Amino acid sequence: MADDRMLREAIEAAERGQRGRARDLFTRLLRSDQKNPDYWLYMSAVVESPKERVYCLQTVMRLEPNNDTAKRGLVMLGALQAEEITAVKPDSQRKWQLPEVAPPPSEVIEEQEKAEVVRKAKRARRRPRGRSALLGLVGLAVIALLAVYIFGDTGLPSFSLQPTRTLAPLQTAGPSPTFLPTSTDPNFTPAPTFDRPDTLAGFLEVPYTPTPFYVNTPHPSNEAYRAGLSALEAGAYEEAIEFFEQFLDSQPDTADVYYYIGEANLQLEDYLAAQDAFTRATLADPDFGAGYWGQARAHIGLLQFGEVLPDLNSAIENDPNLVEAYIERADYRLGRANPEFAMEDINIAENLAQNSARMYLLKAKALLLLDDDESALEAAQTSVELDVTELETYLVLGDALYRNGFIDEALEPLETYLSFDDENGLAWYVIGLAYQGREEHENALFSFDKALELNSDDLYEATYYRGLSNKIVGNSEQAFEDFENAVRVFPEWFEPALERAIMIFEEDGAERTGYLQINATSALAETDEQKAAFHYWNATALDAIGENDLAQDDWEALLELPEEAVPADWLNAAKLATGTGGAIITSSPTAGAEEEADKPETTTTPTP
Known part of the structure; x- marks a missing residue:
């Protein structure tokens, strides 16, 4: 076989x-x-x-x-x-029964996790019998x-592995996995490594995809050409180059052969040699679009980014059906924070071919930047179904799942990603948000710390979310410091400014100072949800300092906002304060709920 x-x-x-x-x-x-x-x-x-x-x-x-x-x-x-x-x-x-699994050490996995492991x-x-x-x-x-x-080579004996019986067929893979809502271990504790799925995911330095055969120009009379194609397809890149060079000895200036030499050198990460081969392909045939596409990729490998876009434009101009050139240009544009133009290329590529995992990955990234979270999730799922070895897809999929409210389901692809690349601050930030959404605040704190350690310049907003978790677990000093730092870096961001003000207000004897800080956030509130938080807390602070008449204005303003923007307990408080109606009952009260009802909420809803 x-x-x-x-x-x-x-x-x-x-x-x-x-x-x-x-x-x-x-x-x-x-x-x-x-x-x-x-x-x-x-x-x-x-x-x-x-x-x-x-x-x-x-x-x-x-x-x-x-x-x-x-x-x-x-x-x-x-x-x-x-x-x-x-x-x-x-x-x-071997007898093919499932082995018993010894319970993991208690210092690594808590008792409640053992059954899940x-x-x-x-x-x-189990492996098939016919190995x-x-x-x-x-x-x-x-x-x-x-x-x-x-x-190193220490003189260990070599082993000659010759077959001892007839080779039997091996098992084939089943359908590609998807990450639509599934159960997730609720007690996961973050660490530099995670449990991995049974896929290649990001295991390879360069995810495996077959070498693209842009043109298969027939050269039936040339054995070196056929041998070169076979070697290229088998991944024997040095041998492929040797065969193609033999072909060029007899038939120089053959564009597609130079192109194949360039492809082999790209796989070998010899970008200078690849650049030379692709250039020769375009010199041999100036209308050969794939040659310009290859040049662009060689320039990327050489970090010569100024040459990339002109080459990609030339590739598309000479071959409007070259899907890979549109995909490469979309990636280039996304890297320059231009998702609108990237989507133009992605849409063209999708019309030309619908089996490119990379195209759907880029589509998901662009749609996330454009805040089309639902479509981004669909694109990310399509990408991972087409190629489970593309590591970045797991990060994008986890982000899309989180943004669409599938918080539990987001953990699996994010943990998968971090098991292969635990030096990516963005991945730690997103998984921190997911843990926070699951109220696993110790895990969230660990993740936000890692994100800020790895990439504080680009992910400093994580200080706000870390502050939320610190506040909930009782780390008040750290929480206040986080909110202070977030306000310092993002002075126009409403949520950390309000959280800092609330913490001042809740200090004994600091009600009036807290009110002044809360009132100062009025100009930062833009959305209905933010305005609801401002009016609720401003009214609460005014009542606390005895300014009940002034508080009425905020309670009334809270009632004028769309009902879906205001939490039910805030609406209850506003109705009671203004005498405009009874409390809104959302569920049957539990023991002690009556005593808790009069206590104000102390944490605003985070808005990632």
Whole structure:
């Protein structure tokens, strides 16, 4: 079968030390069967960084909690304490029952989380019985490869992995996951790493997509050309370049061949060589749109951003049906905070082709900037369905879910994103908002701290939301400092100004000073919701200092606002203060509710 041939090639490449080639092949195998622990084991031996190796091995442990090979690898990497581990043996005699999962350490996961962890482990799919015989010695081989890549070549014995029986078909992947409302563990505690889903997500440095074959100009008589295409498709980029250069020896000035050489060099991140090849493609054929598109991408790799837009414009001018050029130009425009123009390109690209995950990702980002949250969510879901390996989609999807009110559901993609990139302040900020919406304020505080630590210049509004959580958990001094800092940086932002004033008002003996601070926020209130908060608190403060007649003006103003903009308890208070009607009953009172009803709300509703 095709997967078995690819597996054999991947193993041979790993043994020869061709890690890039092996990574490409194992990536393809994982796209077809993301639940195969042996693929993840081999991938752990050929990825670039220790963090990636740990992730691969932890994925194996999630799929097979008793996998001794993964345990040994984690011990070698320092991610697991050494313990008694049975010898690694070929597992052809394995009995395919679900393993029991030991409860996690109490210092890592609280008691109430244990049942959920076990449930998730038992939900994992078992491997099919008909595995390839190539995987029989996977444990031994992976340990050897890991030892070489972690400690260097220390003379460890090599392992020849030859099939011992007929190759059997491997399991194919099921439908792509979506993140519409599902249950989420309510007791999740944030940390620099998270539980990962069984997808590649952002695992790859460059998410895998097939090399685009813009033109497949037939050169049937040239074996070097056909070999170059095959090598390019297989991810053997150096070999592809060699074959295409052989072709050019006999047929120079062939635009599409220069284009393919440029594509191969882009994959190798040799941007100067890519730029040279794409330039030669446009010189060979000035009307060749793909050559200009390639030039633009090479300029991006070289950080020559001034050359990008002219190249993309030339690509589209010469080939109005070149979908990739519209997508690239949309991305460029989004990077310059121009979502309106980006949407023009996205709409054209969507009319030309509807199977581009990147196009839908950019659409979701643009729509979020344009405050069309519902359409953004639909676009983000489409993107992740088309390509589960595009990491940024998980961040955008989580943001869109949060903005559409799916707070619980937003956590899963956001945790997925942070499990691969925990240095992104924006991701911490958005997940902090989600935790706050779930009233998990300790988690929210952790997340806002991380966001500000990583990117305080662009995310300083997180100080306000951190202040809200600090206030709720009783950290009054920190809360007041957060509101003060938010007001200092954003002097025209209503919410932190009002929260700071409320905290002054609630201090013993500071009612009059608090009233003056509350009254000063009047000019900042623009929306009906903000005006409702101002009138409620201004009236409350006036009543507290004995200015009941003046308070009546604010109570009446509160009643004149649209009812949907005013919380029910504020309407009740206004009606009682003005004598215009009875209280609005929204639910049956609980014990003690009568005593609580007269207490003013102390926190305004955050508006991210």
